[in-house]
Amino acid sequence: MRSLISFFVFLFAAAVSALSTTGNRLLVILDDVVEKANYSKFLADLESRGFQLSFETPKSESLALFHLGERSYDHIIFFPTKTKGLGPKLTPNLLVDFLNAKGNLLVTLSSGVPTPNSLVSLLAELDIQLPAERTGLVVDHFNYDASSAADLHDVLLLPPPGPIRPDVKDFFAAGAPKDSLLAFPRGVGAVLGPGELLTPILRAPRTAYSYNPKEQAETVDELFAAGEQLALVSAFQARNSARLTLVGSAEMLQDKWFDAEVSQPSSGAGKKAAAAGKTFNREFAKRLSGWTFNEIGVLRVNWIEHHLDEPGAANQSNPAIYRIKKDVKYTISLSEHAWTAWTPFTLPSASDALQLEFSMLSPFHRLPLQPDPALSTDDAAAYSAAFRLPDQHGIFNFRVSYKRPLLSNVEEKNTVSVRHMAHDEWPRSYVISGAWPWIAGIGVTVAGWLAFCALWMFSAPVPAPGGAAGAARAETKKTQ
């Protein structure tokens, strides 16, 4: 059976080229394989984007995330399953290993179905808190779907989520038609910890809250969470850029909500129901899965190059050692994957910056990298910075650490040694004007010594009255 599956997998692999940068083997975990009919459109979209889907139930024998230590799937989708535990094939540790092996997860919840323990503890490890089972239903008495949940108010209607910060790229709402709405039926809200690896994609409106439908009390005491603290759809990106997306409501991915007619409640008296329209769910689901499965928001470092920036210096590329106080140029080439192709990476906003650190123990330089059109191509953008090495020898790192929400991490470190001045790289003594007195002193000493010797050798005593010959004799006598 497994061999057959793998055979087909290979067939598909041969046929369709993966458009995800990780791979296209997608595992779908369902309670019952027939359930996939509910998600047919969503799955069809995935398949049309080149993923090979294989469906498994948690209990099935053939299910194995790893084969000989290698990932046997690239991505996993969890649809709600009634079973409490997911069995020995999907323990939290296995799932953590899957994340550590750069596999991606798309986890969907439903308020009607208890969340499996292993998922709960996995999310707990990621610092995502869920309400106790089957007690968290998100309702909102202001933004609900009047047509389907007129009295329960448990189908939320929200605008497509924009970026969480102005300087973050807008993946999910970009190009959405005006006043298009997302339907979030019968979902569970999660509470995210303060970690920087977590990003809330879709937040509940300020008037929403999560309550326990089973208890009939008029007043809800000890609220699980309310308002914007409720994350309906949240994203987690590990340090190795493996991604996990938590969708609070599996229903929003079902066919019936992909093109359902929804209408906002009539706000205020007198005015009649607001403009009804089709939901934005289908497009949102596509983008969400695309982000999760590394089709968008993936950065790639094509190459890194640094070299001496001195006139007349041999421009050897990426040398292992430099000298202090030399000019150096550093260039890095980045691409971003957009659905089908690699495109040049551009900074999401002007306020953002791609920075280069030149550091030993602590940064000696922290410079913004400027776009370098000369080296850019149509699928890669080059950024470069030129600077002067500090007057400090040691082992330094060129370091680029660019980590932004929803973008995969760029962490590059190139080590170079910076040596001291060699003994013959200093200016010569006669170039330094301050040294001239000393040089002159040496000259004078030498000259004086020679003069003294000459004086000593040729200073004859007073010649005897013998005349020149006598003098000569005296000379010889003296020198002997």
Place this chain on the structure above:
Amino acid sequence: MSADLLQVLASAGKGKGTRSLLRVIILALIAGAAVSSRLFSVIRFESIIHEFDPWFNFRATKYLVANGFYKFWDWFDDRTWHPLGRVTGGTLYPGLMVTSGVIYHALRALTIPVDIRNICVLLAPGFSGLTAIAAYLLTNEMTPSSSAGLLAALFVGIAPGYISRSVAGSYDNEAIAIFLLVFTFYLWIKALKQGSMLWGALCALFYGYMVASWGGYAFITCLLPLHAFVLICMGRYSTRLYVAYTTWYALGTLASMQIPFVGFLPVKTSEHMPALGIFGFLQLLAFLDYVRSAIPSRQFQTFLWLFAGATFGLGLLGLVIATSAGFIAPWSGRFYSLWDTGYAKIHIPIIASVSEHQPTAWPAFFFDLNMLIWLFPVGVYLCFQELADEHVFIVVYALFGSYFAGVMVRLMLTLTPVVCVAAAIAVSTLLDAYLNAKSPNPEEVQALESSEGKRAVKSGLRSTSKPVVGVYGLWGKGMVVGAMVVYLLVFVLHCTWVTSNAYSSPSVVLASRLPDGSQHIIDDYREAYQWLRQNTREDAKIMSWWDYGYQIGGMADRPTLVDNNTWNNTHIATVGKAMSSREEVSYPIMRQHEVDYVLVVFGGLLGYSGDDINKFLWMVRIAEGIWPDEVSERAFFTPRGEYRVDAEATETMKNSLMYKMSYYNYNNLFPPGQAVDRMRGARLPEVGPTLNTLEEAFTSENWIIRIYKVKDLDNLGRDHASAAAFDRGHKKKKATKKRGPRLLRVE
């Protein structure tokens, strides 16, 4: 030598010729003995570099041979002191490496293919042969009897005090420095006796070589001026002294300033000031001498001498003031700690921590120079007999040498030569007195007495006022000579025994005896270093205590954070802090320094005393010197002031990284609750320590070396403790989240 030999053979039969031939042969034999008695380690183990510093010298030599001299001079070593690097070319004494490099290339030129390692291993024994010859020459300057020279050569050749630093494989600066020391002294004496510029220049030349080879050159720099000063005080100023000293000082200082590491120290630091001061003082004296010869007036001369004394005092005062004002650097720590012996322990623990800087107990003296230790005073006393300039030198050298040797164990090395010379003088005097066959007959002596009785020898030692008579009875001679022979035999046996038992083990390889008496080699060090070399990345940074830095660099060829060249106290203190703090504190330090592996030495299983737990307090002290608020030595002692590793150990001790790394998984070797540290004889607690930020990578056969890998940051952004807990299968507690006010996400 060969020429000498031929000439001797040609004039065979003539007493003089045969003597010199014998002398040459004996010297050659002595040199041979000196070399061969240092080969124990090579024969017993293998041709391997010893201990710690030699490994750096060996590495540097290989670099020199591979890259040539100029590359060596400008060598920036980026594989030590990560990430600072070390300007190695400018911070070492190149003499040793250059010497062996020259020998290597010379042999190559002679088409003798020889491995540089063998040259390095055998350099020290070779030079010890030269030292013996130098000692022979030096002694011959002291006494007319040539037997003294031969004896001195023999003593120097086999005295353990010198062998301890010059066995085959201990490839250290001292290996050639001692030869240079003795030979420089010989040249100095020669120059002084003859007052010749030539010998003075030669002396300066070898002094320069010495400066290039060993930091101990300061000993010469201080001893020669002292000798000159003593001579002046004895009223022995002479033009010979003037010529010899000024030549030596001028040329020698210039030569020494050519070494990058020394540079301008000779004119800037206090330990060089005496030489400079005496130099100036000699100029003054020379001038006064000239004036005196010109103006022979009594009062004027006294005035002149007073003037000289006053100038000297003023100069001294000026020196003190200049030092206190900071124009002249005060004494460097190592040097100053020789005088103020309490200084290092308080201010520079890094120096006090080195084992070879400890004071010397008397057994060490006897161990290193068996009977010479009591023949030494005899020789010195004999030098007082006719107190010529060179004897004054021996006396001064003896005094200061013995003082330094008493303060620092390693300076036993500088004492040994003078001990050998003095002892040789003593023994030769004895033998000369008791070995001549002809006895005096009493009548002549009486006559001689009566004739000489009148005039007494002036200003000599009282004991030598009477004339030498000679020894009468043959049996007396026989007794003394026999005893001397016995002593000498014991001496030779002692030296051989000490050399083979104490000084011939390359502390890289440990030898132990099995119950059945057979020798068992413990080779953990090389095992571990080999593991590093083969299983880690080329540029994996290894953190260990500085003792092992040179060995890791030399044998494992991996970058280290600190090593035995302890030039940066702060960096060493950083490592000490990482070792002595909790994991949560150490991990950021290790991340910042890009440490990949941590290496510790653990003797608990084998009872090996030189391990890191025993050195641990020094790490703590050095770290405390820099971070007194974060590391406190007191916290490692129990309230009762004990340093323990067992269940009673303090929390700080148990949580320190060093403790955890040493005892991690150690319990598993023993049945539960039976874990015992054999070194400290302590029973370890029931549950061993847990490590979160490190994982065990390698442990050598006898657990002497343990290597740990530093974990990367957790992929899911958890702290290491909880990540490790999760891997051990603990679920995260919900309760922990509820505690305190829930912190909300802003953004």
Place this chain on the structure above:
Amino acid sequence: MRLLATVLSLVALLGAGPGGALAASAAAAGTKKSAEERFQLYHGKALSSAPIKLGDATYRELTAVPRDYAVAVLLTAMDSRYGCQLCREFQPEWGLLARSWTHGDKKGESRIVYATLDFTDGRDIFMSLGLQTAPVLYFFPPTVGPHAPASPEPIRYDFTGGAQAAEQVHSWIARHLPDRPHPPIRRPINWMRWIVTFVALSGGLTVSYVAWPYVLPVIQNRTVWAAVTLISILLFTSGHMFNHIRNVPYVAPDGRGGISYFAGGFQNQYGLETQIVAAMYGILALAGITLAIKVPRISDPKTQAVALFAWASVLFIVYSFLLSVFRRKNGGYPFSLPPFM
């Protein structure tokens, strides 16, 4: 009615007697001066006489929370009854530190008060703090204000290693008072010492001048110099410097009530031991000298024979004894000479 009130007040007073501390603390709590007032008050006191001498009540008031100033209190026991050597050694240094700091910072910008609490005045405090030893130096950081650290717990100074110099304590306190002025320590010039040295120097000079004719022959005597040299050499080579540096005990008792003259082990030694060794070296050297110089100069054959025999045998015996001693120090040393095998 009034009577009752007076009685009550009396009771209160009596209560204040025994439980003084309690009452004082109550007072501190009740009639609470503000931290600012307290600081000004005690800083004023300190200006007149630093460090302030505290009692129970004042101690509690000074260290009461909240305080926006730091307090450094030395709890000591100066009274000779307690025989606290360390206290007496450290007291002058402490006074010097307090004085020079307080006067260096008259306006109290560093906001620290130096105080001393003696055991005789503050028995209860010692009890409440459970102090067994003295001196103890506590540093109370401010609990409120800009400089308040995270934990208001007082920090205890570590007196291990004997009485500290004022400079060390100064640096310790300065470390706990960041970004505030740290007045340096000003040691008063010790005139007495200067005068003494001067007088001694001049006296020495005069004496030497007067005694020169008598001293000169001694200085020029070669035998004297020889003796001095030999003695110092013997001292050094018998490990005297080791004793000096490690200040080892002179002798140590062995287990069985006697005294052991020779320390076990190769690496340590006793004072007496080194003297014995030095004596042995001396005897050996003397014998050697005599044999080498004196004996051949003896003209009478008989005396010479006797002397020769005597010294040679002395040499032999002492050397064999030396070897045996060394064997004791260094187990497994194989060589020996009769008679001490």
